[in-house]
Amino acid sequence: ETGVTQTPRHLVMGMTNKKSLKCEQHLGHNAMYWYKQSAKKPLELMFVYSLEERVENNSVPSRFSPECPNSSHLFLHLHTLQPEDSALYLCASSQTPLAGDNEQFFGPGTRLTVL
Amino acid sequence: LAKTTQPISMDSYEGQEVNITCSHNNIATNDYITWYQQFPSQGPRFIIQGYKTKVTNEVASLFIPADRKSSTLSLPRVSLSDTAVYYCLVGDPGITGFQKLVFGTGTRLLVSP
Numbered sequence: 001e002t003g004v005t006q007t008p009r010h011l012v013m014g015m016t017n018k019k020s021l022k023c024e025q026h027l028g029h030n031a032m033y034w035y036k037q038s039a040k041k042p043l044e045l046m047f048v049y050s051l052e053e054r055v056e057n058n059s060v061p062s063r064f065s066p067e068c069p070n071s072s073h074l075f076l077h078l079h080t081l082q083p084e085d086s087a088l089y090l091c092a093s094s095q096t097p098l099a100g101d102n103e104q105f106f107g108p109g110t111r112l113t114v115l
Numbered sequence: 116l117a118k119t120t121q122p123i124s125m126d127s128y129e130g131q132e133v134n135i136t137c138s139h140n141n142i143a144t145n146d147y148i149t150w151y152q153q154f155p156s157q158g159p160r161f162i163i164q165g166y167k168t169k170v171t172n173e174v175a176s177l178f179i180p181a182d183r184k185s186s187t188l189s190l191p192r193v194s195l196s197d198t199a200v201y202y203c204l205v206g207d208p209g210i211t212g213f214q215k216l217v218f219g220t221g222t223r224l225l226v227s228p
Binding site: 002004042043045088090091092098099100101103104105106107108109111 | 145146147149151156157158159160161164202204205206217218219220221
């Protein structure tokens with residue numbers, strides 16, 4: 001247990017569906033992140049939130065919409081996805097956003113399959 | 116951006132010591148070096164972090180030469196459960212930006228009986 005939980009663990013959706021991924025951290029951290037990990041590719045940082053404010057957006061398509069209602073919860077809303085969006089989506093948290101000396105705590109991930 | 120370069124894969128046997136080296140020729144003065152471990156279908160897990168010389172914890176050691184242009188993660192007496200992908204990251208605690216948190220392709224370590 002890392003203190004970061006994600007639901008659901010597995011999700012299958014069609015290209016016309018709308019779904020949401022949820023992340024919760026129980027560590028009192030100020031920063032939360034969404035990463036995408038496709039098969040045999042490096043982790044890609046998608047979004048960063050610091051104290052509920054989006055810090056950076058790494059040019060992610062608009063079909064991915066993040067939401068951070070409070071410092072403990074992070075959502076990723078999905079709509080009209082493409083098959084190439086199938087991947088493992090990981091949530092992480094750290095005390096300070098994007099700080100090179102901060103340990104990031106990752107959740108178990110959501111395995112997303114887009115049909 | 117301090118880009119990192121690691122071997123794509125390594126093989127070892129149980130009980131051996133494994134050393135994984137990461138090159139980061141453009142490391143900046145304030146950058147820290149951090150290593151993560153990732154098992155299949157799980158998120159990465161922090162292993163160790165250092166700035167210079169040697170750091171040791173209960174699972175690994177990190178060796179950093181004086182010029183800091185490389186670092187070596189040392190895993191003593193590996194077991195089958197150490198089979199995973201190992202990532203090296205460098206980042207400055209004082210500068211924000213996406214470029215700081217770039218996970219490379221990592222090194223895939225396979226430990227055999």
